[in-house]
Structure formats: C-alpha cells, structure tokens
Amino acid sequence: MTVKPVRVGVVGFGYWGPNLVRNLDKLGDAELVAACDMSEVNLAKLSALYPGVATTTDLDELLSGHALDAVVVATSAPSHFAIAKKVIEAGMHCFVEKPLTLRSADAEELVRLADERGVVLMVGHLMEYHSAINWIRDYIASGELGDVLYLYAQRLNLGKVRTEENAFWSLAPHDVSIVLYLIGETPDRVSANGVAVLHGGVHDTVFANLHFPSGKMANIHVSWLDPHKVRRFTIVGTRKMLVFDDMEATEKIWIYDKGVEPAEALGYGEDLRLRFGDITVPFIPMLEPLALEVQHFLDCCADGSTPRSDGRDGLRVVRVLEAVDQSMAAGGAPVQTIVEV
Ligand SMILES: NC(=O)c1ccc[n+]([C@@H]2O[C@H](COP(=O)([O-])OP(=O)(O)OC[C@H]3O[C@@H](n4cnc5c(N)ncnc54)[C@H](O)[C@@H]3O)[C@@H](O)[C@H]2O)c1
Known part of the structure; x- marks a missing residue:
C-alpha cells in the first residue's frame, strides 16, 4: 500500500524556516505545497530554491487554497498564537516553532483547540x-x-x-x-x-x-x-x-x-x-x-499519534x-x- 504524502504548507521563511523547508523537501513523506511569508523578498528566495511551491503573503489564502493536511509555523514568536489558532481552526495539523506562545493562557487555548479538532499540535523542541x-x-x-x-x-x-x-x-x-x-x-x-x-x-x-x-x-x-x-x-x-x-x-x-x-x-x-x-x-x-523532528511530525500527521513534543509539552515550557x-x-x-x- 502506498501512503499518500502529507500535504504541507509553511508560514515563515526567514532565518530558521529554510531549514525546516529543506527537510520537508527532502523527506518523501511530505509534499511541500505552498508557503506564506509577509515578506515578498523572502518568498522570492523560496521560489528561487523551490519553483514548484505556491507562495502568498496572505495566510487565509494559504489555508483555503491548497487542500493542506498540515502547516509548519516558523514565524517570530509573537505571531505564533494567532497563526497556529487559524491553522487548527481550519482543521489542519500544526507544527509551531519554539516557544509555542508567549503566554501560557494562549498555549492552553491551542492545546484545547487541537484536542477539540482532533489535529496534531507539535512544538519545535528540537533537542x-x-x-x-x-x-x-x-x-x-x-x-x-x-x-x-x-x-x-x-x-x-x-x-x-x-x-x-x-x-x-x-x-x-x-x-x-x-x-x-x-x-x-x-x-x-x-x-x-x-x-x-x-x-x-x-x-x-x-x-x-x-x-x-x-x-x-x-x-x-x-x-x-x-x-x-x-x-x-x-x-x-x-x-x-x-x-x-x-x-x-x-x-x-x-x-x-x-x-x-x-x-x-x-x-x-x-x-x-x-x-x-x-x-x-x-x-x-x-x-x-531537525530531520528526525520533521519526520516525527509527518509520522504523527499520518497516523494521528501524539508527538513527543506535543502542545502540552510546549505549554509546560511556556x-x-x-x-x-x-x-x-x-x-x-x-x-x-x-x-x-
Ligand atoms: N529550533 C531552533 O533551533 C530554532 C533556531 C532559530 C529560530 N527558531 C525559531 O524559529 C522561529 C523563527 O525564527 P527566525 O529566527 O527564523 O525569525 P526571522 O525573523 O528570521 O523569520 C521570521 C519570518 O517570518 C515572517 N513572518 C513574521 N510574522 C509573519 C506573519 N504574521 N505572517 C507571515 N509571515 C510572517 C517574517 O517575514 C520572516 O520571514 C522562532 O519561533 C524562533 O524561536 C528555532
């Protein structure tokens, strides 16, 4: 039986995002479909490296236009909560770079929402x-x-x-x-x-x-x-x-x-x-x-299992x-x- 690759979108292609994208691109279990960044300059860098990936500066367009299974969030920390919330509410699995949020009340809300929607929430606790x-x-x-x-x-x-x-x-x-x-x-x-x-x-x-x-x-x-x-x-x-x-x-x-x-x-x-x-x-x-972390996220998306560094782990750290x-x-x-x- 062939397992369908996880259709992934990425938000944030600054310093760290490219490392996540490089791993998503090389792992066969993922299909990197689309990327969003508020910076046109950074999107142009992504397009030069990955010409087949759709780009947008609009998060709503990323979430509604590409039948994604999962979204990887690698934006600066103050934006994590708002972006992850939208991703989860759109019914998609969500990987968020560390720290999960800047307030524990926000992390609690993400954990609750992910439970309600039955989606995977994972935080990038790389170590x-x-x-x-x-x-x-x-x-x-x-x-x-x-x-x-x-x-x-x-x-x-x-x-x-x-x-x-x-x-x-x-x-x-x-x-x-x-x-x-x-x-x-x-x-x-x-x-x-x-x-x-x-x-x-x-x-x-x-x-x-x-x-x-x-x-x-x-x-x-x-x-x-x-x-x-x-x-x-x-x-x-x-x-x-x-x-x-x-x-x-x-x-x-x-x-x-x-x-x-x-x-x-x-x-x-x-x-x-x-x-x-x-x-x-x-x-x-x-x-x-990073390759192990990204593979683990894809595995959890594919079989619905709870990540090692799940939302609760992110909440404890916050x-x-x-x-x-x-x-x-x-x-x-x-x-x-x-x-x-
Ligand atoms: N795991 C690690 O070892 C590691 C290392 C470095 C950074 N990080 C984490 O990665 C995340 C990003 O850090 P960075 O150093 O790449 O930051 P950065 O500022 O270099 O890049 C952030 C990118 O996100 C984009 N962005 C910001 N807000 C946005 C929004 N609302 N919508 C769309 N795009 C938006 C910016 O334009 C930029 O391209 C942070 O959470 C950071 O803690 C993790």
Whole structure:
C-alpha cells in the first residue's frame, strides 16, 4: 500500500524556516505545497530554491487554497498564537516553532483547540530529537547514573542580542525542554535573577532555578553577554556524573565515575570518601535532529499519534518561561508553577 504524502504548507521563511523547508523537501513523506511569508523578498528566495511551491503573503489564502493536511509555523514568536489558532481552526495539523506562545493562557487555548479538532499540535523542541539527549535519557533510565540529584545547563555566547524578548525566552526554551524531558517532571517552583544592561529591562543574562516535586533541582544559565561560547549540560547522579558538551563535534558526552561515598571502614574519623574512577566517552551515532523532528511530525500527521513534543509539552515550557519572568520582576522571589496540564 502506498501512503499518500502529507500535504504541507509553511508560514515563515526567514532565518530558521529554510531549514525546516529543506527537510520537508527532502523527506518523501511530505509534499511541500505552498508557503506564506509577509515578506515578498523572502518568498522570492523560496521560489528561487523551490519553483514548484505556491507562495502568498496572505495566510487565509494559504489555508483555503491548497487542500493542506498540515502547516509548519516558523514565524517570530509573537505571531505564533494567532497563526497556529487559524491553522487548527481550519482543521489542519500544526507544527509551531519554539516557544509555542508567549503566554501560557494562549498555549492552553491551542492545546484545547487541537484536542477539540482532533489535529496534531507539535512544538519545535528540537533537542528532544537530538541523538545525544536521547542517549542520556536512556542512560538515566538504565540506572547507571544512579538517582539524578541535580543538573545545570549553560548556554552562553557574545550575541545575538535581542531587544524584544529577554535572553531566557530567546535561549532557554531548549534547555527547559531538555530538563523536563530528562527528569520526566514539571517544576512546581521557579526562582530567577538576571542582569539587564544593554536594553532597558530586557535581561541579557539569566540564572534560573527550577525545583521539582521529587526534590531534584536544575539551574539554567543563559546569556548573550559572555566571553565564551558554551552549550554545556552537567548532570550529577548518586553513582556517576555526566557532562554533555554540544560544542564538541563528536565527543559530546563524558561520563565520570566519580562520587562521594560513606567511608565507615576507614576509621579516621572521616565519614565521607571521595571516589575517582574512569572517565568514558561513549560513541553516539549522530543523526540530524531537525530531520528526525520533521519526520516525527509527518509520522504523527499520518497516523494521528501524539508527538513527543506535543502542545502540552510546549505549554509546560511556556509556564516555566513565564514564571522566570515573574520571579525576576519580584527580585528573585520563588514563584509557584502549575504542574498539571
Ligand atoms: N529550533 C531552533 O533551533 C530554532 C533556531 C532559530 C529560530 N527558531 C525559531 O524559529 C522561529 C523563527 O525564527 P527566525 O529566527 O527564523 O525569525 P526571522 O525573523 O528570521 O523569520 C521570521 C519570518 O517570518 C515572517 N513572518 C513574521 N510574522 C509573519 C506573519 N504574521 N505572517 C507571515 N509571515 C510572517 C517574517 O517575514 C520572516 O520571514 C522562532 O519561533 C524562533 O524561536 C528555532
């Protein structure tokens, strides 16, 4: 039996949209039918690369004129909610780039609408499709790391400075989604502080603490005002410790057989002993996360299954981003977050 390709439309062909379009074009399960962008210049770039794809600056025309099954939204974040709402109301499956929306109430509405219409809603939490992150998730599940005690993420660089959203909204959606994906929990309390110097009130650097009902804790440090380019994740478990360095081309994961243990047998009056063991670097075959993400969306469109990064996952992340803003506005005071979705 031949499966019909999913007829896809795209909204937004700026910086990131072309990467999604490239993958949609090369995957056999998709037929890229039409594209919409408010910029004629960007549509002309698309037409030069994909001459068979219809283009329009009018979203309504995109939705009504091409018998689409699904729409991929890669516009700037403030427009996500209005565009995704129209797509879902038109009865089409919808992929939205991260963050799903800028307000949790809007994300809740999209989740509810998608449920009502019976369409797939997926958010572009790319790192959930990263081979190394999935390797780490399996490793945690295997028990080798022991219980996860805490973890911290650093996403630092000099630039790209933004003026509308702060560094946390711009850089941290990936880190928040990784933390929630790896721990398998939603935080119930968030506290954060930041530094806002370049544009009044827009934080350039943020240090956020996420506290989970199990007692685990995660710290996320993001900045576009830093001397180093860092994309690193450290997880400390009761048995081992793990570092994921996404700046490394191949040796991305380092596992340290280190820890602190009871030392009753020593009898020197010390009750704790430091343990230093092997450092291992597992080989992990890398596949392009974006290709895996786009294929997953097409698979979900084809069989109606719930995406790994579904609308509820998008909502959970937006709630954390919102709570970080609230905590910073309150001078770092803890903010309770909703765990249920
Ligand atoms: N997954 C990732 O790693 C990753 C990386 C970069 C960007 N992104 C996300 O992709 C999205 C787009 O980011 P970008 O950097 O490409 O932005 P961008 O500003 O470069 O491009 C946005 C495009 O959308 C068009 N657009 C904006 N509003 C529109 C509307 N209402 N109707 C039609 N077209 C509209 C603009 O003309 C532009 O061509 C954002 O949500 C961003 O967070 C994800």
